[in-house]
Amino acid sequence: MAAHRCSYSALLLIICSLSMFIVADSQETTLTGDNHATELDNPQTATETAGQMAEQPAVEERRLWEATEVEEATPDDADTDKQDTSTPETAVPSSVPQPKDDFQEELVIRPLHSGDIYASFQFRTLWETDFMRGNKVSHYRLFPKSLGQVISKFSVRELHISFTQGYWRTMQWGQPFLPSPPGAELWVWFQDSVTDVDGTWKELTNVLSGIFCASLNFIDSTNTVQPSASFKPLGIGNVTDHSFLRYATLPREIVCTENLTPWKKLLPCGSKAGLAVLLKSEKLFHSSFHSQAVHIRPVCQDWQCKTTSWELRQTLNVVFDLHTPGQGKREWSLFKMFSRTLTEACPLASSSKIYIDITDNPQGEQFEVSPATPLLSQAMVLGDRRTFSVYDLTQQITFGTVRSLNLLIRWKSSEGDMLRPLLHGERYVAGYGLQTGEIHTLMYNNHPYRSFPVLLLDSVPWYLRLYIHTLTVASKGKDNKPSYIHYQPSKDRVRPHLLEMLVQLPPNSVTEVTVQFERALLKWTEYTPDPNHGFYVGSSVISSLVPSIVAMDTNSTREQPLFSSFFPCKEESSYFVRVYTEPLLVNLPTPDFSMPYNVICLTCTVVAVGYGSLYNLLTRSFQIDEPSPGLAKRIANIIRKMRGVPPL
């Protein structure tokens, strides 16, 4: 998570820097040739771009580069401070007096290896205020009041909430800018002034449930854990007492329009202007992946970090399937993706930009973007140096003569193969039958020569009774002893299992973590209304510092001066990645609810007639008991005995 933040702030640095320089001649010629090809291939778009080209013929000729500073991508707090401090001084144009709050919006479009399109929106509101002081904050400008009140009422230090529909396919799409598990995820760091953390957490989830129209109220003690190492604060402050942290996931949560609308309402411009115009739910939910999130954290105000400001980051990631609607024509435009084009930036935004990742496409051989932009920028994203085309929406020139921006991407090559991301995880349930099972978690390290440690967090509901003594961690067929294990056993109906491990992944290997479990028999009221669907187990979380791709690249030494490239420099050596595995669907032994009448009748009959009578027959012994004769008969018998005749 920190890595993304870092890379983003690196991008923000770019925004107002004005120094541009001309690219080397060789590149220039290929690029112009490229533009020419566009016109030939697509006359219909050529007319569209013609206006722009007429306006800026000189710009068209040569590509301009924005100066880029590469930021460190490590999750340490110290780094966070450093880069955050640098943000405000560059983010705000120096000519304008510095306002107390600031709003920025951006959209990153990345054509993925598989041929799909990844669009990532980020909206950032910074506000220099302190919710925790005694006096109440009552005047809100850009920051949404509902969230501000939540922060002050529940003494929240950091809040991260995400709603995701679908599963991020790491093998095809690579790493996302902001990872999130399917369903809903919520993690909160409270201020250390909070005394009853559990009570506050409970209230907070209920309030958030109302704000986001989600079933977050289903978060209770049975699915809340306190991870000891996996979720560190991302903002300033070095609280490490994890008793103030709460983490919960709802893998079953379905995300839809009713969650999007309240999320959009938190934006200063709503969905009226700026990039948020594109967020039409009928298109967003017609995709392969949809994830929306809200991150609130305190960040430094300036370089010395004397004062803090609050950062609200709203992100929305969506992957559009190229295959689905348009058959044959492999091209995408903003209009096709969102059924809208852009006409203006949000007037309240200090910056509003669109980035298109063209790293894999330096010569335009894979796809082609129109209208072309002269602005380029480079940034370190997830350990890789990426190049982006930048469209600044605050500049009128971006919209051209038609006063609307409709970016068009046209593919040339076919779909790529599977990726081999350096780290990815996978999880499944092994075994059959309804008594026991085994959870397998596979962690792939695809780095050719570097091993790195990962933190694995597993939170398993109590009704899967983990046999922790069967826990094995093995890589390459050998036992791989974790250097740190934090295990909290479950309590029936009270809390889930929590398992955290620090495992070293050897290079080019698969590490398999297995643990057996027994399926509990629930009480009949504890079953969900659809018990035969199965019960969900949330994703496990793999957090790691992954060696950077740039550091792995041996060719990079060619372009750099020799003196600069002997020791791998720290900023490029590793980056932070969080990977979520798929959630599990586990069937528990389920009674046949559809036949209570039959069952009751049958059991009653069996117990009453069958078992009762058999038990009776088996335990009693029956004897013929002669009734004792009456007095008269006894006397008569005595007389008869004396007479020598047989008795009556």
Place this chain on the structure above:
Amino acid sequence: MGLLSDPNRRRALISLLTRLNAPICVVCYMAGVAWFMGLAFEPFTLRTYMSENAMGSTMVEERFPAGERALATGREFSAHKKKVGGMPVDWLVKTMQARGLEVFTQRFSRTLPFPDENKERYLVKGTNVYGILRAPRAPRTEALVLSAPCTPGDNNNQAVGLLLGLAQYFRNQVYWAKDIIFLVNEHDLIGMQAWLEGYHHTNTTGMDWSPLQGRGGSIQAALSLELSSDVITSLDLVLEGLNGQLPNLDLANLFYAFCQKIGVLCTIQGKLQRNDWDSVSGYSHSVQTMMLMVMKQASGRPWGDHGLFLRYHIEAATIKGINSFRQYKSDTTTIGRLLEGMYRKLNNLLERLHQSYFFYLMPSLSHFVSIGYYMPAFGLLAVILLTLIKSAPSQMSSPGVLSVLTPLVISHLTGVEVAVEHFPVSETEAVVLTAIAIYTAGLALPHNTHRLLSGEGTEQGWKVLKLVAVLYLAVLLGCTALINFSLGFILALTLVPVAAFVTPHVPKILSAFILVILSPACTLLFSVFFFQELQEMPVSFIDGWMLFLSVISQGILDHSLYGSLVYPLIALLVYPCWLLFWNILFWK
């Protein structure tokens, strides 16, 4: 209750039972058989109906258009298959990838305990190829499977073609809520077993397979497709799986409903449905259909690639395309539409299929007999065993544990000998003949040994032994019938009369002959002939005998390859139980 707890009346009842024992047994036996035969009579059966709401009322429009293209793909597949001389793995991987699936392969190898002569294989090595169509916005928790075996020769190319055609078509649809796995498995059941074991990471049969790289969560339902001609006259549904397990009846209902909707002739056990239930021929037709199902279920082997899914609680069936000499033909587009409709409905499922029956018999595709109806037939046979136990003399001096225990132990040892196939032979015939030899040798054992151990057998001795044997049989049959009704019923049909009449005092030669006729092995032999008769493919005695031998070898193979339980059940429990009665006959 009063009847039983009053000693006088109890005694009277027992004496009545003892006196009328023979007639009661005969009546019960007749009634049991009659009840069973009555099950196929249409007015006594229930019409099938869709129990699962998620699949019932929802409207599904089938639009699969690309039957011709699927056939072309099938031809291409067959060309590549011929060129490679087996499974064209690379071609399949490339083709599936071109259709937008995530493609994975799995290698497996298995050495059979002895060569399989029916399929001519001993060292099996192969590769499964499967492609996963990821459902948009679904978190990989649920999946459906469509599989087609890659068989040698010219068979089943159309099935693979249709599978690829459907994959391409499904990829462009947006409504999938579950991942769909398209699997082409090599070496039919062995490949399927390897894939399923890999998917669930179990190893029950000692097969070598490479782990799977991609999964789609818990599989909800599966269909296996067998199609060897460009046009078909009818589709046949195969339900019987491993150990006589059946998929949920709703799966059969779904198939039937779509056949009706699309207008494809559908059969079960290769038998069309007839409407003239009131005529003799109509009745005998449904008896035939039901008996075929009973025989197949009793065999305990998977009758299609779907059979192995059932162990993992995945509802599965095989759909076979049949091309006969009928006028009316359906083309591949129609089958594609049918499958599309079925998958759309399965995709709508919110829960696993659980609403309908898991235990049933089908005299036709539109009628079924549920467990509540067929169990009394078995119950009537089981009553005979109970009356036999009841009428055993209540006052018995205990006649030395040894005299009862010895035959028990000996007969079981013989059973173990039959079951444990550790012979140093690797020829199918040798294995089968050894099994039969031990089986027959077992007949010679008891009356030689018990005299040696416990001296002269007493009158009490055989009575206690018989009581033990009858109890044993009752428990054994009861348990078998609960798991696999057909097997339990067939065994009860032959073993219950044995239990009823055997005493040391009946004429030896004749009884021995009858006992042998009713022994498990002979039951199997008769079943082979009967099954051929039912399939309208009668065989001569020599052919039947060869078939009988191959059935035994297949049973042993099924046990070691897929974990079928019928062979060990017969060898370890049923045969020893029968030996006990043999022992009683020769009690001296």
